[in-house]
Amino acid sequence: MKRRTLLKAGLQVALSGAIIPGAALAEYPTKAFLAKETPEAIREAFGTTDLGETDKIEIEAPLIASDANMVPVRIHSGFDNTESISLVVAGNESPFTAVFKLYESQNFVSTRIRMADSSDLLVIVKADGMLHTSTRPIRVGRNSCEA
Amino acid sequence: MAARTIKIRAHEVDGQVIVKSVINHPMETGRRKIKKTGKTVPPHYIREVIVSRNRRIVMEAFWGKSISRNPFLAFEIAGRKGDSITISWLDNRGNSDTATAKVR
Numbered sequence A: 001m002k003r004r005t006l007l008k009a010g011l012q013v014a015l016s017g018a019i020i021p022g023a024a025l026a027e028y029p030t031k032a033f034l035a036k037e038t039p040e041a042i043r044e045a046f047g048t049t050d051l052g053e054t055d056k057i058e059i060e061a062p063l064i065a066s067d068a069n070m071v072p073v074r075i076h077s078g079f080d081n082t083e084s085i086s087l088v089v090a091g092n093e094s095p096f097t098a099v100f101k102l103y104e105s106q107n108f109v110s111t112r113i114r115m116a117d118s119s120d121l122l123v124i125v126k127a128d129g130m131l132h133t134s135t136r137p138i139r140v141g142r143n144s145c146e147a
Numbered sequence B: 001m002a003a004r005t006i007k008i009r010a011h012e013v014d015g016q017v018i019v020k021s022v023i024n025h026p027m028e029t030g031r032r033k034i035k036k037t038g039k040t041v042p043p044h045y046i047r048e049v050i051v052s053r054n055r056r057i058v059m060e061a062f063w064g065k066s067i068s069r070n071p072f073l074a075f076e077i078a079g080r081k082g083d084s085i086t087i088s089w090l091d092n093r094g095n096s097d098t099a100t101a102k103v104r
Helices: A002-015 A030-034 A038-046
Strands: A057-060 A071-077 A082-089 A096-102 A108-113 A119-127 A130-140 B006-013 B016-023 B046-053 B056-063 B072-078 B084-091 B096-102
Touching: A030 A038, A030 A096, A038 A082, A038 A096, A038 A119, A057 A119, A057 A130, A071 A082, A071 A119, A082 A108, A096 A108, B006 B084, B006 B096, B016 B046, B016 B084, B046 B072, B056 B072
Parallel strands: none
Antiparallel strands: A057 A071, A071 A108, A082 A096, A082 A119, A096 B056, A108 B072, A119 A130, B006 B016, B016 B072, B046 B056, B046 B084, B084 B096
């Protein structure tokens, strides 16, 4: 608890002048990142595993990733009021990969992820309090990494 | 404060600001072994990224070990030429850095 406060203070110092002082920061979802299985990771992150399949999430990712350590993904959420976009790589030892909390109208994020093996990439969008998900299989070549 | 680790490029298209950034960071998962010594490199990765536009937080990202080394982050938010985009990160060892760019 103390360490967390110290780390937060460190970030506040780093950001001083960059953010409104006293703005609340969301909590790092430690348990979700520690979970070893996808359903557990989702339950820790969202409190439920009840997700609605949707085709309104656009996932751009290579069919076959040439470098498993750098798989580019681009996510477009088709929902207004998208509150968060989360990435879960089913085949990784720690499947929960990232969550982007969006505080203003925003529908697009892109980053690069590591994949331990060919597996599904789950994208979970929280919009208007509801959870929506879409899945995309990504295959990786021999250059797999440890993630 | 750390050396400059964040590169930001931001430009406006029709009221949308397109931001692309790269953060220089090893993002060690804690599973990589150095072949010569056989030792495992301990985890060292960015956990939190905060993005603000004109001093208001627009996005917070929480990352685990599955984000690539020298992480790339791109996003689009409403905004205008001349806005300031600030990106800050904090890693699991308490290191942090911050950088600001103006929207072109």
